[in-house]
Amino acid sequence: MPTTVVTGGAGFLGSHLCERLLAAGHKVWCLDNLDTGSLTNIAHLRDDNFSFVQHDVTTHIEIPGDVDFVFHFASPASPIDYLRLPLQTLKVGSYGTHNALGLAKAKRARFLTASTREVYGDPQIHPQPESNRGNVNPIGPRGVYDEAKRYAEAMTMAYHRQQGVDTAIVRIFNTYGPRMRAFDGRAIPTFVRQALENKPITVFGTGAQTRSFCYVDDLITGIIALAFSTEHEPVNIGNPEEFTLLELAEMVVELTGSSSEIVFEALPVNDPQQRRPDITRATELLGWGPTVQLRDGLTRLLDQSSRAELTGRIVGA
Numbered sequence: 001m002p003t004t005v006v007t008g009g010a011g012f013l014g015s016h017l018c019e020r021l022l023a024a025g026h027k028v029w030c031l032d033n034l035d036t037g038s039l040t041n042i043a044h045l046r047d048d049n050f051s052f053v054q055h056d057v058t059t060h061i062e063i064p065g066d067v068d069f070v071f072h073f074a075s076p077a078s079p080i081d082y083l084r085l086p087l088q089t090l091k092v093g094s095y096g097t098h099n100a101l102g103l104a105k106a107k108r109a110r111f112l113t114a115s116t117r118e119v120y121g122d123p124q125i126h127p128q129p130e131s132n133r134g135n136v137n138p139i140g141p142r143g144v145y146d147e148a149k150r151y152a153e154a155m156t157m158a159y160h161r162q163q164g165v166d167t168a169i170v171r172i173f174n175t176y177g178p179r180m181r182a183f184d185g186r187a188i189p190t191f192v193r194q195a196l197e198n199k200p201i202t203v204f205g206t207g208a209q210t211r212s213f214c215y216v217d218d219l220i221t222g223i224i225a226l227a228f229s230t231e232h233e234p235v236n237i238g239n240p241e242e243f244t245l246l247e248l249a250e251m252v253v254e255l256t257g258s259s260s261e262i263v264f265e266a267l268p269v270n271d272p273q274q275r276r277p278d279i280t281r282a283t284e285l286l287g288w289g290p291t292v293q294l295r296d297g298l299t300r301l302l303d304q305s306s307r308a309e310l311t312g313r314i315v316g317a
């Protein structure tokens with residue numbers, strides 16, 4: 001039975017990853033300081049093979065026994081969180097990544113770090129291949145997240161090249177699904193919450209900026225395939241189907257049968273205009289591609305979540 005450590009395992013993506021790993025027969029250590037995650041996300045994972053440890057990974061990590069995989073997912077991830085927690089975001093990308101890599105080195109485990117399409121910043125190439133070096137403003141408010149993730153990638157490659165650690169880097173594009181927080185500020189949970197409460201749907205700018213949205217089950221399948229591969233260079237995982245934020249808002253209104261009107265608000269600073277992954281590498285190296293289209297994924301999200309979760313009216317949501 002493989003033993004796997006998931007940092008940030010009580011978060012949105014980490015909890016889905018823990019769930020999938022347990023189902024695949026792994027023994028899972030979930031480490032989380034609960035800064036932006038919640039015990040509610042892992043309450044259903046009562047299993048002899050599942051251990052939760054409340055731990056801040058910016059400090060030394062100690063796990064007894066053998067470890068085969070380390071998945072490093074700990075980090076504030078939504079703009080609302082990393083703008084509120086700028087120093088924690090920089091620390092978990094730097095010290096946290098260092099400690100998680102140190103654990104992987106000590107245990108001779110395969111290490112996979114959750115990077116992000118934000119390393120491309122406001123991209124000048126569309127769609128974005130992994131070879132794109134990015135257009136990031138290091139001193140803008142979002143720099144704390146973008147640069148932490150770029151540093152984490154640099155440290156991961158240094159541990160691979162100089163220390164011989166078996167490493168992988170996934171660049172995650174916008175992902176959605178059950179257990180996103182209703183108030184995390186990202187477009188899908190915000191629009192769904194507003195639509196269910198028949199409140200105005202707040203679209204930034206003209207809503208012409210595009211995003212691609214990957215359903216969480218597809219993302220986790222891609223990440224596990226990458227972990228089990230021998231690849232070391234970054235791999236984009238995301239759904240290349242592109243929608244404008246206005247199209248997304250209209251789809252959410254339709255699927256929820258809401259009477260909400262769509263209103264337009266000022267664009268946040270350095271908000272990227274367009275985002276779409278080039279997934280050629282994921283397809284060629286891993287045989288991976290998304291299977292859930294946006295309309296189906298939104299329907300699943302609405303079916304699999306309670307109204308209280310989607311409107312943020314329960315503790316931990």
Ligand code: NAD
Pocket residue numbers: 007008009010011012013014031032033034035036037038055056057058072073074075076077078081092096114115116117171172173174175176
């Ligand atoms: P999340 O906020 O739900 O999960 C992050 C988890 O990390 C939380 O449970 C939080 O408590 C934990 N954490 C933060 N700092 C910690 C620390 N110092 N020690 C221990 N735990 C800590 O966010 P998410 O959406 O699940 O994102 C998970 C990872 O995936 C992040 O690294 C994020 O950057 C990356 N990512 C996510 C997306 C997305 O669309 N959700 C896109 C790109 C990258």
